[in-house]
Amino acid sequence: MINKKVFNELLAKYKEDFPKYWPNERYKWIAVKWFQEHWDINAEDFSSMIKIAMSKTSNLLASYNNYPYLVIMDIAKKFPEETRAMFINLFDESKDILERIKLFKDTSKLLYAQFETGQHYQNENAITVYLWLHYPDKYYIYKFGEVKTVAESLEFEKSFKKGAYADNILNFYQLYDLISDEISRDSEIKYLLNANITDECYRDPKLKTLTFDFGFYISRYYLQDHNKVNEWFPADYTPNITTEKWVELLKNPDVFNIQSLEIMKRLMDIGGQATCRQLSLKYGNSVNFYNRGSSVLAQRIAKYTNCPVIEKSDEDLKWWPILYLGRNVSQDSLGTFEWKIRDELFSALEQVDLESVSLYVDPSPALWKISHGTESTGISNSNKRKFLERNIVVVHGTTKAKGVSNTTQGESFMYTMKKGDYFYLCFGNEVKLLGRITSDILIENNEIGNQWYERPYEVIKESISDQPFSGVEKWWTPNHNSTCIKIDEKELFEDLILNPYFEMTLNELFQTHNIEVIYEKYTKEHFLNEVFMTEQRYDILVAVLRNKKNIILQGAPGVGKTYAANRLAYSMMGEKDETRIEFVQFHQNYSYEDFMMGYKPNEDGFELRMGIFYRFCQQALNQPDKEHFFIIDEINRGNLSKIFGELLMLIEKDYRGNKLTLAYNGLPFIVPKNVYLIGMMNTADRSLAMIDYALRRRFSFFELEPGFTTEGFKKYQEALNNDLFNDLITMIQELNDDISNDRTLGKGFCIGHSYFLGQSACSEEWVHSIIEYEIIPMISEYWFDEPNKLHRWENNLRGIFQ
Structure with a gap:
């Protein structure tokens, strides 16, 4: 009973x-x-x-x-x-x-x-x-x-x-x-x-x-x-760090790295106390970014200051009290545990300049759908008219999530949406206007109350059509019963909403009506801290790309080609402006119609649609003083001559800026001088044919090698300070020597360093998972016809646990 x-x-x-x-x-x-x-x-x-x-x-x-x-x-x-x-x-x-x-x-x-x-x-x-x-x-x-x-x-x-x-x-x-x-x-x-x-x-x-x-x-x-209702704890512990000492620590990049400063700036911006989920929703990054990032930061502080540490068997509970007080807040749907910055640290943060630290993960404006519903299912017609007069959009704070999202629509409206974001407003299937959020201040709506919240906006353009929307149904289209949904399919949004109802393109929207956005600075030093490459190799890489305009990063699995490509673009731009980077992945069915332009079926038959590279080049033409980077993953998997077509000539450095008439629409087209192409290919993929010679002579090739011997990786390895990890890396380097000396393989099949990154601490479970589910399956493919060699290396790798 x-x-x-x-x-x-x-x-x-x-x-x-x-x-x-x-x-x-x-x-x-x-x-x-x-x-x-x-x-x-x-x-x-x-x-x-x-x-x-x-x-x-x-x-x-x-x-x-x-x-x-x-x-x-x-x-x-x-x-x-x-x-x-x-x-x-x-x-x-x-x-x-x-x-x-x-x-x-x-x-x-x-x-x-x-x-x-x-x-x-x-x-x-x-x-x-x-x-x-x-x-x-x-x-x-x-x-x-x-x-x-x-x-x-x-x-x-x-x-x-x-x-x-x-x-x-x-x-x-x-x-x-x-x-x-x-x-x-x-x-x-x-x-x-x-x-x-x-x-x-x-x-x-x-x-x-x-x-x-x-x-x-x-x-x-x-x-x-x-x-423990509303009780901040631990009440009987202090790290004994003064405000002056906190200021010194905040200015020390070996203690407060860029990620740590981002956490601090976001906590200060939100008022000095928040749950990790609140921070994640409002500013971006995962909950674990704040949770684990705070724990690792506290460990560095303890090591640097030798401050008192709580004796706890739970590692997480042992460290965060150095930075915060905490309490359970299970009544709050936005997380179950809240942190509050310690008073001395709070005072220190007010004295330190955090202007260059990024507040948002993605500061660029987002696109949203907001619906006020129909008379029977949403807000009353009289209130709709009032809201239009007051230039406010209103959403209930507990509006449920859509699909498999763990973020409710109410949370998105209250915490994720930010000043400068764009939205279109609809009443059921009727598209009303295009607007832009003008404030981060959120208040409860007076007309309705009862957890209905409002945001102010400015009108960019009213709809030119009163015809109900009858196109394809997506989470964010008017014919879906969603209320506040972020729109990620920007090109489809342009085709379904922006063009037919507002006679605008995405470029016109962002170029003409955008507010000034300050992007996070990104320099050569940032690149060298994040990508395990020597300064000399970086200088060569940049010089080659600036000269040739087109480069292919090739290398073994796990050397970080994609990671390096994005950060190479950031470092050459000097800032993390994602709007000037485009990313595609080639495959066997990828075509010129996807890449440049082609006819696509619609309700009336077929229409000419512009491809991703065409639109990207038009964007670059509108920003001639800004460098743009087009990144192509698995570049050797596509039928390159068919994908590029007449672009094979235009992408050459000497033909940049020259006009060529396109076969589909008869209009002139150029590849701007401020567009850089970065391709990536895996040298260990034996199923791929040699890359097209016509394309090969238009690209420079740059080899990325495993970075185990670079200063950056050595610092990472020293920070982990773990004998098991050291044994693992030594074994991997020996394995790479064997692979390099194998006549059927070579250095292009070596194991890259990226498999072993991203850890603040090394555990046996993590090492075991890397060996069993990453390394051994890879070498099993390499030496499928040499079982004795494969078995020897399986035993060698598993033997590091003994």
Whole structure:
């Protein structure tokens, strides 16, 4: 039995928080439906089927130090039929549940032991996930700590003890069946679930997924908030760093790097306190950028100052208090934990010049759709008229997300939209006007109130047509019942909305009506800090590109060609202006019609559409004093003569600026002198033919090599200060020597450095995943016909753990 009074109190709280809590948890219902649609026990390629069917499970099958999703794929790849038999037995409802779980666990351990790792990770938690995915109307997900907390909160008569697997599983199912029975009697929670479920979600008719989600809520959200309401902590700790010392640290780039200063500037801009989710929504970057970035920064501060550090077993809780005070804010849908900058650091930040530090990840104006709906489904006609007179757009703060987005439309309107962004306003299918947001200040609307918020705008142009929109349906088109959606398909927006309703092009919109945008500075020094290349090689690279106008970066897998190409463009521009960079990827079906222009079908037959390179060159012509960079990935995968056509002559340095009449429209066209082409190709791709000679003589070729010996990588390696990582890099360099000396391969097949970047700390799990899922599969392709050499290197790589 459970305590009904406590249960009802907790359920009432769950229902109250559900609209704000749902966006972060809906992935569970999406994962079930996806699995149901893609699981096939008889699949010929069983490991690939598993990979696809379980791909939406997110953290359910991947948590810290625990990767059952990767492990089960690993086992299935090597032992497909044995794995198939494991799942057949697990899903056999005629057998005892405990026996099925135990057999799956023991068999996976036996099979994975042959990988010589000593770890198997197929525990009761993972196995109950598989059962739930397959039978979502019967099973729940078991997690010992969570279930123990729920049982204690609801005063369940039976206890849960570590190591008592059989009793724990049986008691767990009994407890959650009781909870499920009680939940099924509550009509309000059923209504809330049905109101929020979308087509991507499993309908959950038996409420089993809702049941264990309720358990998760109790253990992770409610109890934390219930026990520590609005309490800033740790109250009894201080790093003993004065304002003067903070100023000194802020000016030291070895302590506060550019990423750290970005976090500080954004926290100051938002008022000195925020959740990581609030920062992510408003300024960009992932939640982990702020979370992990703050933890790593605090570790550098502790190392540099030798300040007091809290003694905690949890590494994250150990470090962030150096910078902030914190508190639980589970009532807030925008995150569950809030930081506040320490007073001394806050004072120091007010004294330091952060003008050159980027506030937004992407400061360029965005495009949005905003709908005030129809009389029956949205804002009343009288209020619409008032809002037009006042030049404001109004959206409800709790407007739900669309698709698989974890960001609600209300959050987008309140936190992501910024001053200078463009939007079109529609009333249902009627397109009204094109406008631009003029302020970052958000206030509650007086006419409606009740969490309706407004933003002011200036009118750029009113619609020239009163014809209802009847074109293709997208999330952001008038005929979709969305309210506030960011438009990423800019070219399609131009074709469907901007041109027919406002007689404008994107260039005209951004060129004529744009506000001044200050982009983040980017210099040669930035490039050398981020791309592992010597200064001499960088100078040669820039000189070659400026002279030739066209260059191809070629190199082994993982040398960072794409990363280097973007940062090469930034460094030559002197700023991170994404609007002057275009990126495409060639493939066998890519054509001149995609690249330059061609006829595309429409309602009336066919129309001439301009391609991506044509539009890019027109943009560059309108900004003759600005350098533009067109980046082509996998340049040798396309049929280059057909893609470039007559451009083969125009892209040459000596013909830049010369006019040539195009066959499709008979109009003159030029490739401007301020356009640089950067191609990329992987020298280890043996399936590719030699690059077209006609194109080869128009490009210079620049080899990017693994950067393990560069100063930048050495600094990165020293910062990690990890013996296992050092052993790994030494082994990779030895492997590269072997590859370089192999007559059938050569240095173009070496392993690049980018596989080993992006870490603030080195763990065995991360190293293991790189070796098993990146390096070994690659050399397996290299030496598929030399099993002895392959086996030797597999043993060498795995041997670094010994």
